Amino acid sequence: MSTTVILTKAEFLTHxxxxxxxxxxxxxxxxxxxxxxxxxxxxxxxxxxxxxxxSIAEPGLRGIVQQKEEPYNHDIPLNTKADLLARWDEDTxxxxxxxxxxxxxxxxKDYNLFGEYKFPIYSNLLYFVDNEIHHRAQGFVxxxxxxxxxxxxxxxx
Amino acid sequence: MSTTVILTKAEFLTHxxxxxxxxxxxxxxxxxxxxxxxxxxxxxxxxxxxxxxxSIAEPGLRGIVQQKEEPYNHDIPLNTKADLLARWDEDTxxxxxxxxxxxxxxxxKDYNLFGEYKFPIYSNLLYFVDNEIHHRAQGFVxxxxxxxxxxxxxxxx
Numbered sequence: 001m002s003t004t005v006i007l008t009k010a011e012f013l014t015h016x017x018x019x020x021x022x023x024x025x026x027x028x029x030x031x032x033x034x035x036x037x038x039x040x041x042x043x044x045x046x047x048x049x050x051x052x053x054x055s056i057a058e059p060g061l062r063g064i065v066q067q068k069e070e071p072y073n074h075d076i077p078l079n080t081k082a083d084l085l086a087r088w089d090e091d092t093x094x095x096x097x098x099x100x101x102x103x104x105x106x107x108x109k110d111y112n113l114f115g116e117y118k119f120p121i122y123s124n125l126l127y128f129v130d131n132e133i134h135h136r137a138q139g140f141v142x143x144x145x146x147x148x149x150x151x152x153x154x155x156x157x
Numbered sequence: 158m159s160t161t162v163i164l165t166k167a168e169f170l171t172h173x174x175x176x177x178x179x180x181x182x183x184x185x186x187x188x189x190x191x192x193x194x195x196x197x198x199x200x201x202x203x204x205x206x207x208x209x210x211x212s213i214a215e216p217g218l219r220g221i222v223q224q225k226e227e228p229y230n231h232d233i234p235l236n237t238k239a240d241l242l243a244r245w246d247e248d249t250x251x252x253x254x255x256x257x258x259x260x261x262x263x264x265x266k267d268y269n270l271f272g273e274y275k276f277p278i279y280s281n282l283l284y285f286v287d288n289e290i291h292h293r294a295q296g297f298v299x300x301x302x303x304x305x306x307x308x309x310x311x312x313x314x
Contacts, residue, residue: 004261007279009163015283040197041301104161122164126172127311133287134310137294144198153291154284 009107013099016129017092018156023053023136024088025151029143032081038142046142049135050084051076057128058091060113061098064124069115166264170256173286174249175313180210180293181245182308186300189238195299203299206292207241208233214285215248217270218255221281226272 027035027050036047044052055074063070078084107122117124140150184192184207193204201209212231220227235241264279274281297307 003162003165004264005160005162006166006169006261006264007164007283008160011279012163015280019287040298041304043298043301104163107161107163122168123172126164130176130290131310133290134294134297137291138298140291141197141200141295141298144200147198153288 009099009102009104012125013096016099016125017096019129019132019136020057020088020092020095022151022153022156023050023132024085025155026136026139026143027081027084027088029148029150030081030139031146031148034142034146035081035084036079038146040142040145043138046139047078047084048074049138050088051078053132053135054078054084054087054091056131058094058098060124060128061095061102063113064111064121065098065101067111069112071116072114166256166259166261169282170253173256173282174253176286176289176293177214177245177249177252179308179310179313180207180289181242182312183293183296183300184238184241184245186305186307187238187296188303188305191299191303192238192241193236195303197299197302200295203296204235204241205231206295207245208235210289210292211235211241211244211248213288215251215255217281217285218252218259220270221268221278222255222258224268226269228273229271 027046030046034046036045039045052074054076055072059070059072062068076087078087102121108120110118111121111124112118113124117127119127140153143150184203187203191203193202196202209231211233212229216227216229219225233244235244259278265277267275268278268281269275270281274284276284297310300307
């Protein structure tokens with residue numbers, strides 16, 4: 001596709017990494033027990049929402065790069081805040097590395113994400129970020145309900 | 158900028174409109190009184206969050222197109238669910254029209270959004286969508302707390 005670029009591949013990655021930095025700060029704000037036990041309205045705990053994000057970002061990208069359509073597994077054995085943050089930090093450089101391996105020419109090719117969601121790769125990647133924003137925002141409400149001020153939404157540094 | 162396009166202008170718009178459809182369905186799910194009175198942890202009501210979105214999307218785009226740096230005003234006099242939905246529906250075709258007027262070549266030019274936020278236009282537009290996902294997700298938690306099932310996150314039709 002050759003027309004004017006409205007968003008470069010590098011800009012998309014920077015955008016995503018900014019969101020990851022904000023999500024990391026959101027995890028940090030939770031008191032340890034609440035991270036694994038607090039919920040509202042029968043929803044999942046914030047730790048479980050974070051495990052979903054962990055099971056999508058790096059594994060999803062790896063699937064795209066290696067063309068392996070393995071199902072996702074949200075049930076990751078991470079049981080402390082330090083474990084969640086350590087995995088988050090381990091995944092970030094892997095995400096940068098894997099994202100870099102997707103040729104720009106492939107962003108409009110279909111990929112059957114997790115063997116289930118067949119969409120163009122650009123659409124899969126937008127979903128990763130959207131889903132992270134969505135679940136992190138739920139964490140913001142949990143924090144407010146716990147009387148804790150969330151990080152600033154616009155701060156992505 | 159001439160390299161391979163990872164996301165076209167039309168795809169970005171389709172992505173945004175899909176989110177707008179989902180946000181509209183989220184408004185519809187709220188019982189009228191809760192929309193204007195229910196909150197968690199001292200946060201704004203979902204009606205107030207929607208007014209913020211209304212004060213950003215169409216006015217922000219209009220500012221970009223007309224190069225007017227007017228401040229935003231979240232305090233919009235809409236006091237019923239029907240009013241909020243009607244304004245949402247009025248704005249959608251305006252958004253399509255205004256978005257279409259932004260030349261692809263301009264997406265990397267800086268624009269001082271609302272006279273306050275000086276970023277490239279692509280970054281302003283990503284913020285509009287991110288902020289909508291963020292606040293809508295907070296509405297999802299309100300709905301769950303009220304015992305109401307939110308719409309499906311992945312359904313953008």
